[in-house]
Amino acid sequence: MIYLIDSDRPQEMPGARLRALLSAPGIVEMPGAYNGLAARQAAQAGFRALYLSGAAMSASMGLADLGIITLEEVCFFIRQVARASNLPVMVDGDTGYGEVLNVMNMVRSFEEAGAAAVHIEDQLLPKKCGHLNDKKLADPHDMAAKVHAARRARRDLLIIARTDAAASEGIDGALARARMYVDAGADAIFPEALTDAGMFRAFAKGLPGVPLLANMTEFGRTPFFTAQEFADMGYKMVIWPVSALRVAAKVQEELYDSIRTYGSAHKMIDRMQTRAELYATIGYTEYEKLDSSLIATALPPNSVAKPGKD
Numbered sequence: 001m002i003y004l005i006d007s008d009r010p011q012e013m014p015g016a017r018l019r020a021l022l023s024a025p026g027i028v029e030m031p032g033a034y035n036g037l038a039a040r041q042a043a044q045a046g047f048r049a050l051y052l053s054g055a056a057m058s059a060s061m062g063l064a065d066l067g068i069i070t071l072e073e074v075c076f077f078i079r080q081v082a083r084a085s086n087l088p089v090m091v092d093g094d095t096g097y098g099e100v101l102n103v104m105n106m107v108r109s110f111e112e113a114g115a116a117a118v119h120i121e122d123q124l125l126p127k128k129c130g131h132l133n134d135k136k137l138a139d140p141h142d143m144a145a146k147v148h149a150a151r152r153a154r155r156d157l158l159i160i161a162r163t164d165a166a167a168s169e170g171i172d173g174a175l176a177r178a179r180m181y182v183d184a185g186a187d188a189i190f191p192e193a194l195t196d197a198g199m200f201r202a203f204a205k206g207l208p209g210v211p212l213l214a215n216m217t218e219f220g221r222t223p224f225f226t227a228q229e230f231a232d233m234g235y236k237m238v239i240w241p242v243s244a245l246r247v248a249a250k251v252q253e254e255l256y257d258s259i260r261t262y263g264s265a266h267k268m269i270d271r272m273q274t275r276a277e278l279y280a281t282i283g284y285t286e287y288e289k290l291d292s293s294l295i296a297t298a299l300p301p302n303s304v305a306k307p308g309k310d
Contacts, residue, residue: 013155014089014114014115014116017116027236029047032052033085034052034245035081040084049089050089053239054074054092056241056244057073060245067095072109075112078115079113079114089117090119092119093121095138096150100145103120106118111157118159122162122163122165124137140180145184161186162192162213163177163178163189163191164192178191179207188210188213189213190212193222195222197225200233200234201233204233212234212235213238215241216238216239217243276299285297
């Protein structure tokens with residue numbers, strides 16, 4: 001999985017690889033990976049596809065998820081996640097960074113960066129996380145025009161239409177929008193912020209034959225379901241968009257508190273990757289083998305075992 005070696009990179013386009021996963025039995029599990037290191041860890045854990053969340057990208061930059069980050073900033077994240085994992089990556093495209101022409105530009109930019117899929121939502125700016133209140137919805141015809149434009153611009157990328165209408169227009173309203181988006185060319189539909197199993201089943205029943213994406217975010221409106229439970233309700237994909245960032249941020253917070261309190265990081269040693277574990281994750285020795293001028297690294301004696309705490 002060393003990206004400098006072209007022979008190690010998949011020959012098929014990212015979108016084609018994701019389509020192959022969707023055509024196979026079972027649900028496609030896509031955990032969120034908000035940087036290259038997280039992407040490598042997810043790939044090494046055995047996942048076959050990844051998700052890049054706008055909320056996670058924004059938070060990792062110290063920003064709110066309000067449609068603030070730019071197209072080029074997102075492409076930077078796409079490049080590192082796709083390159084580090086060699087997996088198909090679905091990307092949060094927010095509202096498409098503007099109107100029809102902007103959406104077409106986004107699709108081409110995301111494809112060039114290495115994305116396999118993008119989802120576009122039917123909110124108006126300033127957009128909000130789908131699990132928050134008082135979201136402003138776009139006219140469904142305007143959203144359908146964006147979907148059509150995205151479909152026209154794409155070469156390989158899967159186009160997923162997200163609807164946030166369930167909270168204000170109910171399942172029937174969300175389904176009516178979804179059908180319009182499918183007619184406009186969406187490859188799949190993402191019904192956001194459904195609040196119980198009945199809603200998930202009703203949406204799947206109302207849109208037979210269309211691949212559906214479920215969002216299993218924490219601290220939102222959706223109760224906890226497993227991937228298999230989503231599959232049983234008729235869903236083909238599931239994302240855990242911010243889970244990795246939330247766990248990492250919590251431990252990071254504890255680390256900074258510990259250093260501030262004790263003047264040292266030694267109290268957190270058992271929560272850390274060792275140097276050897278980190279190097280194994282990023283393929284450090286494989287990089288050295290690519291350049292014969294580099295002398296092989298000899299790890300310090302304490303790089304594998306974790307020293308005891310006081």
